[in-house]
Amino acid sequence: MGEQKVEKAHGKKRKKNFGALDSNGTIENGTSDEQKTAISREKPRAFDEFDSSDEEDLRNTIGNIPVEWYDEEEHIGYDKEGNKIGKAKKSGEIDTFLEKMEDPDYWKKVFDRQTGQNVTLTQEQIDKIHAFAVGKYPSIGYNPYQPFVDFYTSEATIHPIDNRPASKSQFVPSKDEMKIVSRMVHAIKMGWLKPKEKKEKPKVYDLWGEEDDSNKTKSELARIRMHMPAPKLTLPTHAESYNPPEEYLLTEEEKKEWEEQDPEERRANFVPHKFEAMRKIPQYEKFVRERFERCLDLYLAPRQRRLKLNIENPEQLLPDLPNPNDLRPFPTTLAFYMRGHLGQVRSISVEPEKGELVASGGQDGTVRIWMLDSGRCIKTLDFGAPILSVAFCPTPNKTLLAVSYEGKRVALVNTETGDKLLNSQTTQFIDELPLNVEEGIPQVKWQKQKDRIVLEMNADVRKVVWHRRGDYLATVGILDHASSVIIHQLSKAKSQCPFSKKKGLVQSVAFHPTQPQFFVALSRHVRVYDLAKCQLIKKCLANSSHLSVMIADNQGDNLFVGGLDRRFSWIDLQLSNRPWKSLRHHGSAIRGIAYHKKYPLLATVSDDGSALVYYARIHTDSFRDNELVPVKRLRGHTKVGDLSMLDTAWHPTQPWLLTAGADGTIGLWSY
Amino acid sequence: MQIDGSNERHIQVSFFIKNEKEISIPDDVFDVPTTADSENLNALVNQSIKQNEDDWTDTKFELLIGETFLRSTLNEFIEEYSVDTEHVVKIECILGLEPPKPLFDLPAPDWISSVHSFNKYVLATTFNGEILVWDRKGKKIAQISKDSGTAYKCSEIITSPKGDSIDGLTLAVSGEKPSISILEFRGKMATTLQQLRGHERSVSSIATNKDKTRLISGAFDSHLKVWNLQESAGSIEKPTESNDKSKRKKENFVTKVPMVTLGGHKDAVVAVKWSAWNDAHCVSASWDHSIAVWDLELAGEISRIRHSKAFTSIDVHQTTGLVISGSADSIPRLFDTRSTEGSLVKQSFVGHTGWISSVKWHYAQPNVFISGSFDSVVKLWDIRSSKTSLYDLHGHTDRVMCVASGDDATILSGGADSTVKVFGQ
8 A cells, every 4th residue: 555655646746747847848849939938938947946956057056945036136146156146138129039030049049047048958858858748758769668578478388487396385285275175075974065056047038039939828829819909990971071061060950959968879979060171170179088088998998809619510510420321221211010919019029030020029918920021910929918028039940939928927939930840840849848857946937838838937027038049048027136037048948047136126138149148237237247157247337327228239249228218328348337328319218229130230219209220330340449320210100108119120131120119010111 | 475485495396106007197397385395295296186187086195205205394304304406306206005094993801912914804812821813893703712821922823714714724822831832723712733842931922934834933031943833743742741731621732842943142032033035044133132133044143233222023024124123112123134334223213102012014015014112002104204103003091012914904903901903994
């Protein structure tokens, strides 16, 4: 600090010096003679005031006293001997002028007050003065920019700059640092010291950067996309014109009326005016108000966007179903009704393979055999009690029909129609059944009555179902007991109860066509049993509260169930134990379901008097989805009470559907 | 009138007639408005004939333009068939078929499965196994209930007696019972001459060839069988069977087995007919959606026409060989068994609303056929007019099961209302 102060003081001094020199310089540079004289007059004083005495060659010995003190004296000082030094005679102006004219060195002469004489300046002094004047260094030839020698250059040198040997500390590890490091290590170990968290840089928002939609949120994008242009102003009409046609101008009465009206009620918010010329239109006094109101309108305008669905045709909303024409053949029209039954036709069954004959069982206690090509009833078997279910034996080498009728009986009858040879074989088969074997269960009694086998059951049987091989027959009794399901084996004339525990009211049963599996439909779910191992395999839930019918497809991989709650469900057993598809296309309880043996056709019949035909393709290739397309609704049969169609069956070879009606007719539907 | 006429388009037509030597139609060219229909033109033709022949009585002509009958107005016809109207349109006049009049309504005890007409008689079989014969006055001559209780589905007259009696009439019948019986009428009784056994399921169609030596049958067991009708040919006496029968009725008949069995159909054979050209060929139609032509000498199939629907009935025209078919829908279709390329269906005749149960070519008219349908209507069609039938014969109250065309231009039909209707001139 001390140094700095000294330097400052010194600088001041130098500045003062420069200031003096400056004044000198200006004097010296002056071009007019008068100025020069003025300078010469002042100059000695400056010298006296500031220059040290030892620099001067002093012949005047007055010492360090201002020369002005001698202004009124005759002398200006004293010399070494003490003699007065007299003042130089003041030359007159003419003399000065003459001297100026004659002496070429006049401009170099300077008046010295000390001595009172003019002194001629040397060339060196003049140069110096000149250097001062132009602001250069006073010493002539001084170069302030000495060549710079850069010792510590970036260039690698082969020799050291100095010859000093490296200090010891340079290669001996520092003990202090070691201490610091060990302390830090310890601190880290103890967990006192934690690495400094990186300070996050303050995020800077690039206001003018490129917009990038990718990192915008959905709502932001939506806002950008949801551009809402301001509602347009209505264009001016003739009434707004400065020169409207006469009919737009208001009459006195109209004007009066307009004025009396509330502003909201007025038809127009202005009165049309007529002006002779454009220049006569006054300033529009409502301009600001109108602008303001417009802004208010825009501000208060509802910003809710109407959800706009771009629907060109309403069919777009429907699922993409294939054209039913591509899914032909399927039954479309009624061919004829087969009439004969009195009362309901409860059940129908088509002869397997050939499909010439149809058996139907009715409330009137008869089973009728019909020829399908003509619709002719060729045989009537009277059982004397309302028939509940009929089923043809599915093997083509037997003309056997299972009939369940009221009175807790199931009969196995030879139809005695069709192939004579098969008829006789069937008769022989019936005759040879080992009926006297005392085996099986007490609920069923096998008897032979004339030409037929009658099974006395424990309950009325609502459904008889054959196994595909034709040896086993399952019956479902209308009984809330475990023994409601009984499986009968024909060849041994034996019956057995597969279930020992009641699981619920059994509605329908079905055999797996190829494997020893058995499907049991309870009111809410379907159970799949393995008959060989006697165990439950699967329990499937049907989306139905009260199942009524169930059938298996030809491979046994799918189950079709229908319920009294109008729901039809397709259960793909390989897929899940929930229905693959569940439909409610009927207006009333579903009574019957049938799946075609050859064509991918499925039909459901219902109490609403309609049969629905579906195109139901089951792909054996498990990678492809099954197809279910409703293709036709067939309406027929008159309603009797709440019942209309009670059962349905497909023709084995043709795409023809048979429906059993509550009105005593059987409908044949062909395409 | 003239103002009205000025707006109409007019075309030039001329009429001509072929094959009718007695009638001569003037060769004049008429300028007729296109709104004219066939009745207007008929009147015009009759008028022009009258100018030449004074004693002309008005007759109804069918007007044929090109190959199609004019059934609508000229305008519609021209638009539909794009007729060239630059030149004179030549209209052929054909003596129209007289509208058939209902002659008889013959009641039967059961549904009629087949009807035939021979000499002056009408023969019908029922679904209850009865054979009924009426004479042409509508009087029932005979009722034979040999196989009462089993349905007859088809019958074929083998020989019809000469003269005014049914004695000597031989008939082949079959149905639900798969054997085919050859019956001979003697008085009011019929005796079984032969029994043809071999079919497993009900026989739906039988047909004999022209010289009545062979019989073919198609049945629900999907087989066609060929039988030899000549006596003592290929016959097998079945002692057990005949003993069985003899217990019931003292009858001596020959039991025969088929000469050839033709298997090729996949479903029930519902109609068989002999080919028109070749005595050894026959045509069959089946529920497996196909019509097959068989060569009986080779015992094999020659050609097959596949269709999309199950057939119910066919008939082969005896001169042209065209096959008219009825199927399990409402459209009779015309097939040509010779064509193998292009559209196999030559014509479709739209008009019925139920299954076509039976089709038959008209006995006398070469282009006319009869169809009976489950909509209880019998229709007469001309193959040159597929849009509308010639005549609709109403009368049945239930499904029509069979139709026939008698040699005296009668049309017979039997149905599920247990009546045989006879229409004629």
